[in-house]
Amino acid sequence: MKQTDLIPNDDALRQALKRRAERRQTECPPPADLENLVMQRIMQQAESTAATGRKRQRSRVYSLILPALSAAAAVLIGILLWPDTEKPSAVIPGVGSQIAGIAKDETHPSTTTADIELQEQPLVAQQTKQISTPVHQLGSNRISTAREPISVGEGSSRRDETKEDRSRQADSAPTLADRTGNGADPQNNNHEPLEDLIAGLTIVPQSADLGSGVTMRLGEHCSVIEEHASPIPADKQALVDIYIAEAALQVAYQQRAQAEALRAYAASITGEETPKEIIAF
């Protein structure tokens, strides 16, 4: 028998398939209540779909609102915590406007460095200058020079002063006893007593590192004056350092209190609870 004869023709296939379908219909007749079964399943499916839809709607709302709130809170917190060196100037008004007329003294390297720093922090330099004024009253020849702002060439001009000029200034300047008594300089009305100067201090630190920086600046500033006057007593120097550090800490406390107030305000907007500080300002 040829291979091609074995391939069933269309008629043979139709007959075989027909007999097979009849057999299958006998084996698997459709259920009598097929319509009821199908409608029941449709109703059950509709109920479960409705319940799932409600759940999805709720989760969709949550999934939209929560990220938005988180993003808004993150932006607010980022703004609050943004490290800004100019923030103290902005937070505490009037600080940036007090700029002393400090210029470089190019002839003295340390003076140049100190003056640069003083230019960056004019208030510190100004206060330092003011504080150092009564401190250095021991050296009467320093009074007039310390009171005035350090200008360009002043150091060199001072350098050019002869010893005779210095002695002349020292003789004309009031003594320490006169100054400490009433705190006023009879020759210059701009001098103030130490207590008045301290009361009027409004120092703004440039960075968190106050001690070494301030000390450095003070040291350098003093080194400029030291060229022309007698050395600063150690006890007075420490007093000035301590007072400047305390004033700087006060400024820092004020900044922190303002940051906390802003943070609390942001938390009140977002509805988040903020941890209370252990130490109250």
Next chain:
Amino acid sequence: MAQNEQQLINEILGGRTEAFGQLVSRYGGALTGFVASFVSHRADVDEVVQQSFVAAFEHLRRYDARRASFQTWLWRIAHHAALKHLKSQKRFTLFSDFAPGSAASPSGIVSPRPGSALGGFPTEPSTADVPSRRLKLLEAAIDSLPPTDQLLLNLYYTEERPLTDIAYILDTNANALGSRLYRIRQRLAQTIKRLEYETD
């Protein structure tokens, strides 16, 4: 008929859900026969038929009368539902589950030959006509085909549907169906030859 059917569909889409029962009663029998042509287990057939109608109801809005008739669209859903169900059951039934002595078993069948892949095959040469014997061999060979090939043969030879409709139901290319039919018939020939050798 088509217009009434379209009106019925519009009513169902309008919210009259109970009208879908008329479609179920109209196509339930034919759909059961269609699914039974390539799904063997009774429980599977019932489950696939019900799933097909539920799926048709859920996706009734997607039905496009310009693309295919409602029956063709329903057959397509049933085909996908059957394959999905069989895959989930991990049961691709290739053979008819004839039990010896059962009412469903064809006459002349004593018991499955040991080692034979097919059940219900006669152990002795039947005294019936050769064509009858060959028809039985052919039936057995068809039962040995994969479900999709059985479905293709049923759609083409029994329901006499055009190849475009069959391609839509099976979600395949119409041009490939012709060569596929030829390969199916070659496989049937090989199976019949093997069965004849086993029975001789």
